[in-house]
Amino acid sequence: MRIRSTALGITALAVLATLVPAAAPAVAGPGPAEDGRRPAAMERELLIGQSSQAAWDDWATVGSDPAGGSVYYEVASGTWVSEGHREYAEFLAERGDTIQIGVSWKDNPPGFEGGDGDARARRSREVTQELADGRHQDRFDALAAFITANPQATFMLRLDYEVSSFFHCLDAGCASYRDAYNTLAELIDQHTGGGANVQYVYHPVRGEYELLYPGDARVDWIGLSVFAHELCLPIYDNGYLYNGTPPDNYDVNALQCRDVYIDEDENGNPSAVWKNWDHDANVLRMTRFAQEHTKPIVISEAGLLNFTEDGTDTSGLEPERATLWAERLFGLLNYVGPVPGQEGEHDLSDVIRMVTYINLDFRYGWDGIPGEHFEFPPDSTWFVDGRLSRYGPATDAFCRGLTELTFTSTCR
DSSP, X not given: OOXXXXXXXXXXXXXXXXXXXXXXXXXXXXXXXXXXXXXXXXXXXXXXESSSHHHHHHHHTTXXXXXXXXXXXXXXXXXXXXXXXXXXXHHHHHHTOEEEEEEESSSSOTTOOXXXXXXXXXXXXXXXHHHHTTTTGGGGHXXXXXXXXXXXXXXXXXXXXXXXXXXXXXXXXXXXXXXXXXXXXXXXXXXXXXXXXXXXXXXXXXXXXXXXXXXXXXXOEEEEEEXXXXXXXXXXXXXXXXXXSOGGGEETTTTEEEEEEEEEOTTSOEEEEEEEESSOHHHHHHHHHHHHTTOOEEEEEEOXXXXXXXXXXXXXXXXXXXXXXXXXXXXXXXOEXXXXXXXXXXXXXXXXXXXXXXXXXXXXXXXXXXXXXXXXXXXXXXXXXXXXXXXXXXXXXXXXXXXXXXXXXXXX
């Protein structure tokens, strides 16, 4: 979540729609992989991100040490996106913690000479194929050296984040991204020894989880972003309300999505049943997809947004809907019920094993570093103070979720 701007509201949303997949038989939840790379059944873990140790320090006023944190590394320069990211990664590595690293080229593709969002996306697609072809390998030297120098830490590498056909596919079948993912995983394994402390995260936009899937062999985790639409909450941007679903598929008063699942009618025939949901249809289907492939999910990015229309309050706080957000987040982790477009009920409560909470004051930009001026206007999507230390009931709900769902981190 390094460069999101209006691309989240327009470009990325355009690729979220997906066809309803066919129903699949129930399978067991994620278990240990044959090569031992992925952990077996375990307590859930909390990562605190992102970008700098400031997020960690604020969390320390609320709860016990998390399992690690989250930072970003860019392919264009072949290094961390800033000193803050590098320093936070070093802090986590010295502790022997888990470090989720977003290895990104879509934000700043190598060779991009400027232009609008379409030009950047076009260059990103080209770079995806170039990476698949083995080019730009020297851009990963610093990353491999850091991993090798810190065998005591665990590295979860997102080979780009929120990947989509718009930014990563040169062909309709998206072989370009799948090949790039597997080529990079092989490259990094060669440079680091490919130990169990190096794990790979496939992190798609929620509507294209099947299209770009690189295959079971090198996917250790499936990543998911959870902000607003994923929990069927509205966001406001410069006076524009976006509910996250087509108007007929959203209950404005209940702040819930509307969708169908398949049940039997009185004659035993399949029948579509409308239902209100707290969670986006693609999120539930993606969780089910992960379960079918016996892959655990890491919520790679989770945080509050501007859920209220009032553009005059500059505190950036969301006291009412922040609590609802936290409750729905942990409801997703513990979900048992129907899945939109599929038959029967499914127990998805063991699929999401890790949550990365972005504990920053976004009013001051993606890295949340306070300055003289706000980075975003008060009525924009990202004008929000997401630090849990700033909340009462919402923090209580978050802390209650950590305890009830057996996280290794708890609150004070």
